[in-house]
Amino acid sequence: MTPQAVIFDIGNVLIEWQPERFFDAQIGQERRRALFAAIDLHAMNDRVDRGENFTSVLEETAANHPDFHDAVMLWHDRWLDMASPAIDHSVRLMRALQGRGVPVFSLTNFGIETYALAETKYPFLREFDRDFISGHMGTIKPDPTIYRMLEEATGLSGDALLFTDDRADNIAQASSRGWQTHHFTGSAGWADRLVAEGLLTQEDAQ
Structure with a gap:
């Protein structure tokens, strides 16, 4: 048919849509691997995709992981560069x-x-x-x-x-x-x- x-x-x-590639360029592969091992960023993104507020989810995740706070906030602040x-x-x-x-x-x-x-x-x-x-x-x-x-x-x-x-x-x-x-x-x-x-x-x- x-x-x-x-x-x-x-x-x-x-x-x-290649977040790992973006983070490799921004913080280097070693730091990116540590970030993604410590935090399930794709699960975080699923929360946003289900309708939770983008800024609230990112700020909560960053606050819960102070060692990676600035890196997590790149997902928020540089989102358009990542989706590219x-x-x-x-x-x-x-x-x-x-x-x-x-x-x-x-x-x-x-x-x-x-x-x-x-x-x-x-x-x-x-x-x-x-x-x-x-x-x-x-x-x-x-x-x-x-x-x-x-x-x-x-x-x-x-x-x-x-x-x-x-x-x-x-x-x-x-x-x-x-x-x-x-x-x-x-x-x-x-x-x-x-x-x-x-x-x-x-x-x-x-």
Whole structure:
């Protein structure tokens, strides 16, 4: 079945998200390893993505780990530098689909405040036909609830949906619901999949 809508994850699909790389550049690999060993920063970020206040969560985490206070606050103060750069080819693919009349939705683990911040740097985040942002939904991938909420909001389910995400666990949950899926490992492979599905021409997918 030709998909009726295409769903994009954002982190590492439309915008690079590599916190370890950022911290390596800022504080060095050895200090970064110690930081990430002492504090589960990805679990901290999950709290934000579930809808907790970005500043409050970061300040609490920094206060609870005084030895790493300043490093933790880099996650807050330099967030836009960490969520960088845009994956330009993926952005072109998103717009090409919309140019062909294909609805494009987001389904992303993203905080309320951080998404608003990201929109200031990446205007294409305002261009989705429908936004499904975990912070506003109160749940994150791969919890099945967030997928069900999208289905209920759009009236689409199963193989009417084609979803791309860089995380295998998120893809597996979508597949279990009958969605068509693509494990994103690079924009070229995603472009090829969209052409194979008949959603874009080779020219569109450049």
